Amino acid sequence: MSKLLSELENILRKNRDLVRVIVRKINDYWFSYMKETGVDHLKIMDFCGTHEWTITHYGIRSLLPRGVELVAGPGCPVCVTPSYYVEELIRLALDGVTVYTYGDVYKLRSHRSVKGFYSLSEAHASGGNVKVVSDLLAAIKDAKLHGKPSVFAGIGFETVAPGYAQAVIKRLIPGNLKLLSLVKLTPPAMFYALEVSQEKPTEPPVKGVIAPGHVSTVTGAKAWEPVAENYGIPVVISGFEPVDVLVSIMKIMEQLVRGKPSVVIEYVRAVSYHGDVAAQSSIWRVFESVDDAWRGIGFLPKSGLRMREDYSDQDAFKEYGIRELSPVDWGYDMPSGCRCAEVVLGKAYPSQCPLFLRACTPSSPIGPCMVSAEGTCAIWAKYGSRDLLLKLSIELKGNIGGA
Amino acid sequence: MDYITLAHGAGGVEMLELLEKLIFKRVDDKLKRVEGGVGIDIADDAAAIPLPDGRYVVVSVDSYTVNPIFFPGGDIGVLAASGSINDVLMLGGKPIAMLDTIIVEEGFPVKDLEAVIESMLKVLREENVALIGGDFKVMPRGQVDKIVISTTAIGISDNPIIDKPAPGDKIFVSDYVGDHGAVILLMQMGLGRDIEEISTGMLRSDVKPLTKLMVPLLSKYRYCVNAARDPTRGGLAGVLNEWAEKNELLIYISEDKVPIREPVKRYSEMLGIDPLYLASEGVAVLSLKPECADEVVEYAKKLGFGNSRIIGEVKQTDMFKGYVAAETSIGGLRLVEPPRGEIVPRIC
Numbered sequence A: 001m002s003k004l005l006s007e008l009e010n011i012l013r014k015n016r017d018l019v020r021v022i023v024r025k026i027n028d029y030w031f032s033y034m035k036e037t038g039v040d041h042l043k044i045m046d047f048c049g050t051h052e053w054t055i056t057h058y059g060i061r062s063l064l065p066r067g068v069e070l071v072a073g074p075g076c077p078v079c080v081t082p083s084y085y086v087e088e089l090i091r092l093a094l095d096g097v098t099v100y101t102y103g104d105v106y107k108l109r110s111h112r113s114v115k116g117f118y119s120l121s122e123a124h125a126s127g128g129n130v131k132v133v134s135d136l137l138a139a140i141k142d143a144k145l146h147g148k149p150s151v152f153a154g155i156g157f158e159t160v161a162p163g164y165a166q167a168v169i170k171r172l173i174p175g176n177l178k179l180l181s182l183v184k185l186t187p188p189a190m191f192y193a194l195e196v197s198q199e200k201p202t203e204p205p206v207k208g209v210i211a212p213g214h215v216s217t218v219t220g221a222k223a224w225e226p227v228a229e230n231y232g233i234p235v236v237i238s239g240f241e242p243v244d245v246l247v248s249i250m251k252i253m254e255q256l257v258r259g260k261p262s263v264v265i266e267y268v269r270a271v272s273y274h275g276d277v278a279a280q281s282s283i284w285r286v287f288e289s290v291d292d293a294w295r296g297i298g299f300l301p302k303s304g305l306r307m308r309e310d311y312s313d314q315d316a317f318k319e320y321g322i323r324e325l326s327p328v329d330w331g332y333d334m335p336s337g338c339r340c341a342e343v344v345l346g347k348a349y350p351s352q353c354p355l356f357l358r359a360c361t362p363s364s365p366i367g368p369c370m371v372s373a374e375g376t377c378a379i380w381a382k383y384g385s386r387d388l389l390l391k392l393s394i395e396l397k398g399n400i401g402g403a
Numbered sequence B: 001m002d003y004i005t006l007a008h009g010a011g012g013v014e015m016l017e018l019l020e021k022l023i024f025k026r027v028d029d030k031l032k033r034v035e036g037g038v039g040i041d042i043a044d045d046a047a048a049i050p051l052p053d054g055r056y057v058v059v060s061v062d063s064y065t066v067n068p069i070f071f072p073g074g075d076i077g078v079l080a081a082s083g084s085i086n087d088v089l090m091l092g093g094k095p096i097a098m099l100d101t102i103i104v105e106e107g108f109p110v111k112d113l114e115a116v117i118e119s120m121l122k123v124l125r126e127e128n129v130a131l132i133g134g135d136f137k138v139m140p141r142g143q144v145d146k147i148v149i150s151t152t153a154i155g156i157s158d159n160p161i162i163d164k165p166a167p168g169d170k171i172f173v174s175d176y177v178g179d180h181g182a183v184i185l186l187m188q189m190g191l192g193r194d195i196e197e198i199s200t201g202m203l204r205s206d207v208k209p210l211t212k213l214m215v216p217l218l219s220k221y222r223y224c225v226n227a228a229r230d231p232t233r234g235g236l237a238g239v240l241n242e243w244a245e246k247n248e249l250l251i252y253i254s255e256d257k258v259p260i261r262e263p264v265k266r267y268s269e270m271l272g273i274d275p276l277y278l279a280s281e282g283v284a285v286l287s288l289k290p291e292c293a294d295e296v297v298e299y300a301k302k303l304g305f306g307n308s309r310i311i312g313e314v315k316q317t318d319m320f321k322g323y324v325a326a327e328t329s330i331g332g333l334r335l336v337e338p339p340r341g342e343i344v345p346r347i348c
């Protein structure tokens, strides 16, 4: 088994011959597309933070034709969670409620201070009760032991929702622990990002989407149909290995040349057209969709999940009297000077932010895009920004000192 | 910055900035070394003092804390003895003597202390290094975490290595990197027992003195070595970045060529950690002149370091001074940034 896996890994991560073939195909499609349409520059949006990681970590950008840019999209749940809810969590922690959270959320900075504190980690350092956990089950286990009032910060996309729903339905969560559902739905964000890119066309325009693989295992490929239908943009649902992403780019280019945009599944080993129907039905049994705020962006219709009335006894909103944010209350909630909201929408690259790697670094992050491991700023800080790597790759091919 | 954080002690960017501000800037240039020698003007934890006969005394100091104290492949005693011996070796010295300071917490089991000291002495015996002095203190419970050992190693060198990688140099590593860091991290996460490779002994700390490699290698190929380091805290990425930065060079490695054990690779990935940043405690990284690099690799193999290889090269460019870049496994390009902060596994 492990031999098989390592062979598979060699194919998906190391097979340079295969990579060369795919890259050649991408180039062929690109040249015929340029010839047919006269377009000489376009963008493909990679929605998911994990895709951006693969792309940057494996240096995929340096393998593509100059005119084909990859730009990251809204696929970082920590980046888009409104500051208001982080502030509410800090308040709870200071009031003696145990707050369970993921590692990135722990470090996330809020826009306004709560009694002088800007993050759960600061609140923790001054005696607030905050515990970093890997998932809801770990929080359940721990909360059962102490029995004190607690809340789990349920941040994430469709991928985390089925787990939360199961725990709620099966009543696995002890009475002292409440779930704060801040789950966000990805399709509305993608539609919005594309809407924005169409209204004020970016230069170059977005002409393809690499859709999230994990989310699609739950939602199914059908969730992305509107992208192809309404915007005429090809969508490929991709796996997370470098060869997956390259094949996805190839499939997008192929569709562009053929002029027939549709939704294609590259990640066939995990994703189907209809998705995980059982997971979907458990999600809708526990949650309902609401218009939800995205940090730095504002309200997007039907883009968040809150618990239904039937389960209000497990709902942290009800238990702790947390008010819902409304469009009237919502104000721009990114730190000043931080372009994270534009980065999330694919309107700016991190390196276009004046604070990138100057005032804002992984060890002292300013905006959420630098805090989360899935944030584009954090990924670029670690593995290099696009412009820098393109220059470096030219330099390395050219005639420079040394062997 | 008002308070010290753990990141300040992790051997990365934060630590260098702090030390620059608190120490290096405040010491007069002429007091940064003994005349004619090497001090904090160049090396950090090791120094060289000239002797009248033209040779040098090479000294290195380091303190060791590790959690857990006993880990697969060694314990804090082996680590403290080998670590300082290796620092002397990397400066081109042949270790001859050591001093130690042991600080123990009240309540620490005598049996464990005995075991730790025995492992330390065993290394010294095998290395033929004299223990010529030391200090022993006990701190009240809670004022030190179990045990801290600090060691000073002393050696003699004909020609100390002052790290100066040059354009065209080849980057050499003597063995798999990251074993020690991976094992410690997995132990700290409480995964030690669940991991087959650890319980079967396949994966353990690589902590060991590098005398058998460095002494013969330098006596034969000293002229070929422009820089030598052991990639402890901060890992391979830390050493290469320091070289690139201080010498305003570009170091370009091929990720495929960096030897990393399969389980280290797998568990690092699981934890969201890059093995290039994991510590090794028994690996040498050298910057070798290109004309003799292959010979050195062959020779190191003969000395029993069968995984020795060249992983990259040093280049000079106008635009990219102080960068480390890697050709990825699919032939793409990425940067290898200097280590920052502590190594924290990805939680979600």
Ligand code: SF4
Residues within 6 Å of the ligand: A337, A338, A339, A340, A343, A350, A353, A354, A355, A356, A357, A360, A361, A365, A366, A367, A368, A369, A370, A371, A377
């Ligand atoms: S670099 Fe920092 S400040 Fe700039 S957009 Fe990214 S997170 Fe915001």
